[in-house]
Amino acid sequence: MMKPRLSGRYQEHIQNHGLGSCPCHGPMALRVFRVMEEGLSRRGLLKASLGAAALVMGGAPGRAAAQDRPRLRLSGARIFDGRAAGLIEGRDILIEGGRIAGLIAQDEIVSDAQRIDCSGKVIMPGMIDAHWHCFLAALPNAVAMTADAGYLHLLAAQEAGATLARGFTTVRDVGGPSFALKRAVDEGMLPGPRIYPSGAMISQTSGHGDFRLRFDGPQTAMSPLSPAEDVGISIISDGVPDILRRTREQLLQGASQIKIMVGGGVSSRFDPLDSIQFTPDEIAAAVQAAADWGTYVCAHVYTAPGILRALSAGVRSIEHGQLADAEAARRMADAGAWWSLQPFLADEDANPQAGALAQAQQREIAEGTVRAFELAQRFAVKTAVGTDILFSPAKVATQGRQIAKIARFMSPVDVLRLVTSANGELVAMSGARNPYPAPLGVIEAGALADMIALEGNPIDDIALIGQPDRMALIVKDGVVCKNTIDA
Structure with a gap:
């Protein structure tokens, strides 16, 4: 396939100004805008790329409806709930239908829940x-x-x-x-x-x-x-x-x-x-x-x-x-x-x-x-x-x-609050236009079930949030996206 070409005036701009300008105004940005303008209309492009993405995923079916997802029980971990200064101990997290059903006692019996043993981990809200x-x-x-x-x-x-x-x-x-x-x-x-x-x-x-x-x-x-x-x-x-x-x-x-x-x-x-x-x-x-x-x-x-x-x-x-x-x-x-x-x-x-x-x-x-x-x-x-x-x-x-x-x-726990509950409050400000109208960035009953389990305590070592290899479990919308614990 022939590579799309920039017009002469855009080539001249690149030659005159190089590649070091502000990224959102630099030549690569201009190139993106030009190739997409010449390729397809905006709506046609979105439809085409969405269809291509589906082919790449092998025509994967949509996510199961919330009521059809299995109940999850994340057990044995200490919990940073997005707000408190310390970690919650002695509680498990019960997830139903994409939301957190509650924090329950570790000895409480729950039927029909898939249990993931997170002992030794710290669970926090998804960032x-x-x-x-x-x-x-x-x-x-x-x-x-x-x-x-x-x-x-x-x-x-x-x-x-x-x-x-x-x-x-x-x-x-x-x-x-x-x-x-x-x-x-x-x-x-x-x-x-x-x-x-x-x-x-x-x-x-x-x-x-x-x-x-x-x-x-x-x-x-x-x-x-x-x-x-x-x-x-x-x-x-x-x-x-x-x-x-x-x-x-x-x-x-x-x-x-x-x-x-x-x-x-x-x-x-x-x-x-x-x-x-x-x-x-x-x-x-x-x-x-x-x-x-x-x-x-x-x-x-x-x-x-x-x-x-x-x-x-x-x-x-x-x-x-x-x-x-x-x-x-x-x-x-x-x-x-x-x-x-x-x-x-x-x-x-x-x-x-x-x-x-x-x-x-x-x-x-x-x-x-x-x-x-x-x-x-x-x-x-x-x-x-x-x-x-x-x-x-x-x-x-x-x-x-x-x-x-x-x-x-600021303190590590304040950083954690910012990237979880505080940012969750900001996105919720979209009010009637909120596409996900339930609490985000917190671990509490009724909140959306987005969370990660870390191998270590981010309150003691904030660098853990920048180390994906130390994230043993990632759950989004009540669905396990990554799990190295059971592996």
Whole structure:
């Protein structure tokens, strides 16, 4: 098969700017958008990739209905329930129909329950990544530059299984065409985490989700969608009426929350880091449209002025925000908004940056990360954590390890609370649009039965959450996804 080719102007852009720019605005991103635009329409692509995924899985039947699944009894383990500072001892976990039926005494007799002996293990809720991109996380540079559209979706499906194998049973996808993948996972066609999809990131012209090059403008009512818009990564929108339409489009497709871009990126060439994007009325329009459907808006933004504008317009989750000041942190706390932070520390896991300006901005963000965690705790801001890994098959393997790094700012048990019950509260904020309307991130009666059993105590050794080989058991929705205990 002939490899799809980039147009001359995209080739020229790559030659001029190299491969070191911000991943979400770099040449591999442009390549993904272009090949998918040229390959298939968005809806046709999703249908085709879903069908191809089913063939890869051998036409696997859907997951058994909840009432038909066997009862499970996880016995002998100590339990971190997602909230308490210590471990629960002397109790077993009973699972029925995809939910936790309760914590029962170890000597209580239960008939017709499949027993898994977890003695010597610590069971904790499955982890939740509050800032993830299912489609873009594990896409390697070489594949982004050469593969066809269907293969890119199959790669995302493969990565979904790997995400689950790392102990992440839920992710909040904050930008990308993940609707079909979510459906396939929910129907049991593919292994993967629960997905809370945002759909396309909504961006103003010249905003952080405007992936066009300078010579692609100006946009008019008669202009075709750009590659990133055509595949469902982002959508460009200006003015209140258009913001309402674009927000409603994502809700129509099944978005559980809406993602908008209210500020620039670390090394984006066309939207400065300190820029504020969307007017107050435009942001408020997205918030209103989401609220009318019973859900909320989260906003990409780094700076204090951008955070304040987003909060004033009703945004309920700030994504990143590493350049917040004390006033912005206090306002988040007063508004009851969430601060979704990532361990951006300019270390071995950081995205490489080209050029002095980008490297300086990366250091600024790293310094801001340290300050942000301190401010979040000082002002008691509701805090969530995610990784925001992009375009790196090597880095996706560090997903849990990156969360574990947060222990430099707080106790290990507080890190565990963030990646379980706190993130569970955040995703539940989608309210009427919650695709999984039961408690997540906790081990208690009535909660969804997502949990992992570790060989060791993560309260003593937080690094365990980044070591999948120490995860002896992974259960999602009451189904055993991994079990090395019985083996």
